[in-house]
Amino acid sequence: MAKQALWLRCEKKQFERRTAITPTTAKKLIDAGFEIFVERDSQRIFKDEEYEAVGCKLVEHNSWPNAPKDIPIIGLKELPESDEPLPHTHIQFAHCYKQQAGWSKVLARFHRGGGTLYDLEFLTDEQGRRVAAFGYHAGFAGSAAGALALAAERRGVTLGQLEPYENETAMVESVKKELGGSGKGLKVLVIGALGRCGRGAVDLFRKIGVEEDDILKWDMAETAKGGPFQEILDVDIFINCIYLSSPIPPFLTKEQIASAGKDRRLRVVVDVSCDTTNPHNPLPVYSINTTFSKPTVPVEVGEGNPPLSVVSIDHLPTLLPREASEQFSEALLPSLLELPNRKTARVWVEAENLFRQKLAEAVKAEGL
Numbered sequence: 186m187a188k189q190a191l192w193l194r195c196e197k198k199q200f201e202r203r204t205a206i207t208p209t210t211a212k213k214l215i216d217a218g219f220e221i222f223v224e225r226d227s228q229r230i231f232k233d234e235e236y237e238a239v240g241c242k243l244v245e246h247n248s249w250p251n252a253p254k255d256i257p258i259i260g261l262k263e264l265p266e267s268d269e270p271l272p273h274t275h276i277q278f279a280h281c282y283k284q285q286a287g288w289s290k291v292l293a294r295f296h297r298g299g300g301t302l303y304d305l306e307f308l309t310d311e312q313g314r315r316v317a318a319f320g321y322h323a324g325f326a327g328s329a330a331g332a333l334a335l336a337a338e339r340r341g342v343t344l345g346q347l348e349p350y351e352n353e354t355a356m357v358e359s360v361k362k363e364l365g366g367s368g369k370g371l372k373v374l375v376i377g378a379l380g381r382c383g384r385g386a387v388d389l390f391r392k393i394g395v396e397e398d399d400i401l402k403w404d405m406a407e408t409a410k411g412g413p414f415q416e417i418l419d420v421d422i423f424i425n426c427i428y429l430s431s432p433i434p435p436f437l438t439k440e441q442i443a444s445a446g447k448d449r450r451l452r453v454v455v456d457v458s459c460d461t462t463n464p465h466n467p468l469p470v471y472s473i474n475t476t477f478s479k480p481t482v483p484v485e486v487g488e489g490n491p492p493l494s495v496v497s498i499d500h501l502p503t504l505l506p507r508e509a510s511e512q513f514s515e516a517l518l519p520s521l522l523e524l525p526n527r528k529t530a531r532v533w534v535e536a537e538n539l540f541r542q543k544l545a546e547a548v549k550a551e552g553l
């Protein structure tokens with residue numbers, strides 16, 4: 186039987202250094218009999234040579250449109266906007282199944298080209314949980330951004346541009362340095378602490394030296410009494426990592442902040458969940474997503490009160506491209522190993538069924 190081939194394309198989104206296949210995963214696929222093509226890409230956190238060293242075949246940057254039609258193309262983010270038909274099988278996050286802006290135009294390209302989309306967001310296990318997600322490093326990086334915002338505030342300045350870190354250690358060391366050596370003495374609260382993002386958020390605080398007793402870890406049990414919560418005002422940094430699935434009372438309100446006046450300890454809120462535009466956003470104290478170039482937005486706190494800022498970046502794992510990619514790619518590996526049997530393997534069959542359903546909706550919407 187011919188070898189299963191897989192083509193790792195470059196990412197065209199600015200600042201995106203992550204990848205769906207790392208050299209570690211590529212080696213495991215090659216050992217299992219795969220042939221892996223990798224587009225040269227200087228933006229990717231892993232060097233081309235790292236792929237070559239494990240037996241991948243390097244191909245020209247952005248050359249996937251000319252790849253043989255029977256080779257699945259894997260990438261992370263959306264393809265640049267275009268009307269070009271897509272004849273290949275693509276494995277990626279496409280963000281077009283929940284009626285997002287332009288959703289039907291993206292799917293129309295598959296219709297015209299006869300290609301197939303396996304959306305990474307919808308590869309799920311038997312329990313319906315995603316097989317691979319970036320949550321852990323979102324929480325980890327979110328806590329780091331929060332600690333950096335606090336350090337900046339203590340110096341009387343606003344946190345400047347954030348840049349991706351080479352690795353976790355570099356991030357931890359940089360945060361410790363900005364805090365004057367360690368996070369000891371900080372008091373923090375993580376809500377959603379049992380989830381993927383929450384676990385990452387807690388781990389960063391441990392690694393920068395915050396004492397275990399000073400890392401308050403809340404999940405469903407602790408918020409069952411219903412917000413708003415005074416406890417949030419009594420920590421230095423609050424990290425929200427919940428998965429919002431139904432309306433809940435707010436965790437924090439503007440009135441609560443105003444009435445706390447000068448007695449508020451809280452200086453930084455990191456909304457990892459980023460339900461910013463959701464009408465049930467449990468943090469109705471800010472209304473925009475922040476960015477790597479401008480990581481914080483100030484909250485109106487009332488004349489004479491201590492400042493409070495919010496970090497609400499919705500692509501936090503990009504700050505740790507190496508580890509985030511390794512963890513995501515490793516989680517994806519068992520499904521990738523099933524790729525040769527994708528017409529019968531549950532994970533791929535279900536993803537293809539969903540694609541066919543969404544494709545039919547798009548064909549109707551576009552009047553094709």
Ligand SMILES: NC(=O)c1ccc[n+]([C@@H]2O[C@H](COP(=O)([O-])OP(=O)(O)OC[C@H]3O[C@@H](n4cnc5c(N)ncnc54)[C@H](O)[C@@H]3O)[C@@H](O)[C@H]2O)c1
Pocket residue numbers: 318319320323376377378379380381382383403404405406408426427428429430433456457458459498499500501502
């Ligand atoms: N900002 C980013 O870059 C980024 C990246 C990845 C994920 N996210 C978002 O982070 C959120 C969490 O993702 P995840 O993968 O960690 O989800 P998850 O399902 O692994 O964890 C969510 C946790 O929140 C808890 N929770 C839910 N409702 C709660 C409530 N009312 N009170 C207390 N705890 C509650 C759950 O019990 C669970 O432990 C999602 O909204 C996701 O879209 C953001």
